[in-house]
Amino acid sequence: DTEVTQTPKHLVMGMTNKKSLKCEQHMGHRAMYWYKQKAKKPPELMFVYSYEKLSINESVPSRFSPECPNSSLLNLHLHALQPEDSALYLCASSQESSGIGDIQYFGAGTRLSVL
Amino acid sequence: DAKTTQPTSMDCAEGRAANLPCNHSTISGNEYVYWYRQIHSQGPQYIIHGLKNNETNEMASLIITEDRKSSTLILPHATLRDTAVYYCIVRGRNAGGTSYGKLTFGQGTILTVHP
Numbered sequence: 144d145t146e147v148t149q150t151p152k153h154l155v156m157g158m159t160n161k162k163s164l165k166c167e168q169h170m171g172h173r174a175m176y177w178y179k180q181k182a183k184k185p186p187e188l189m190f191v192y193s194y195e196k197l198s199i200n201e202s203v204p205s206r207f208s209p210e211c212p213n214s215s216l217l218n219l220h221l222h223a224l225q226p227e228d229s230a231l232y233l234c235a236s237s238q239e240s241s242g243i244g245d246i247q248y249f250g251a252g253t254r255l256s257v258l
Numbered sequence: 259d260a261k262t263t264q265p266t267s268m269d270c271a272e273g274r275a276a277n278l279p280c281n282h283s284t285i286s287g288n289e290y291v292y293w294y295r296q297i298h299s300q301g302p303q304y305i306i307h308g309l310k311n312n313e314t315n316e317m318a319s320l321i322i323t324e325d326r327k328s329s330t331l332i333l334p335h336a337t338l339r340d341t342a343v344y345y346c347i348v349r350g351r352n353a354g355g356t357s358y359g360k361l362t363f364g365q366g367t368i369l370t371v372h373p
Binding site for chain 1: 296362365
């Protein structure tokens with residue numbers, strides 16, 4: 144089973160709302176990732192968690208707050224977003240983040256619209 | 259990580275081989291070539307990766323030139339379901355040399371398979 148499950152699939156929120164995106168994997172992977180993908184652009188890395196600790200933050204604004212409650216779950220908390228934050232948010236996981244043979248498995252994404 | 263150059267788009271007839279080129283002329287000795295694809299409205303999917311030898315798996319073959327400055331992904335019998343954006347990514351060690359770095363997606367090649 145190489146499934147990464149993301150919920151919700153679609154989310155519409157106002158600029159004053161607080162919402163959370165969720166990601167779950169049961170492959171025993173110890174690295175998890177958040178990517179952002181704007182329309183017709185490639186995915187861009189936002190955060191990497193390795194062994195439940197934040198290892199990479201790609202200078203993401205603080206209105207995006209990641210959380211890794213355990214090795215199977217990854218959340219992205221959203222607060223005071225802007226319309227330009229509307230995008231497809233992708234979660235991925237891999238056995239660990241630093242090996243060359245490390246393969247990332249992606250979820251289907253959450254399509255976020257900020258009004 | 260080395261930059262990659264791919265054609266913007268390619269067409270292929272169903273049942274024929276699809277050959278997707280990638281130029282990575284600045285690749286260094288410890289950098290690997292990865293291929294991912296993204297079918298519309300889905301997350302990226304790992305296809306294959308290699309260092310200098312040709313590689314084959316159930317999805318595709320990867321041919322890397324002897325000087326490692328370019329590579330070709332081959333889908334031997336393309337189907338309509340292979341229509342996707344194909345990303346060629348070069349991944350190397352972090353500055354400290356202790357681990358491998360993040361995946362950085364370029365613009366990719368839009369492959370359209372026609373009936």
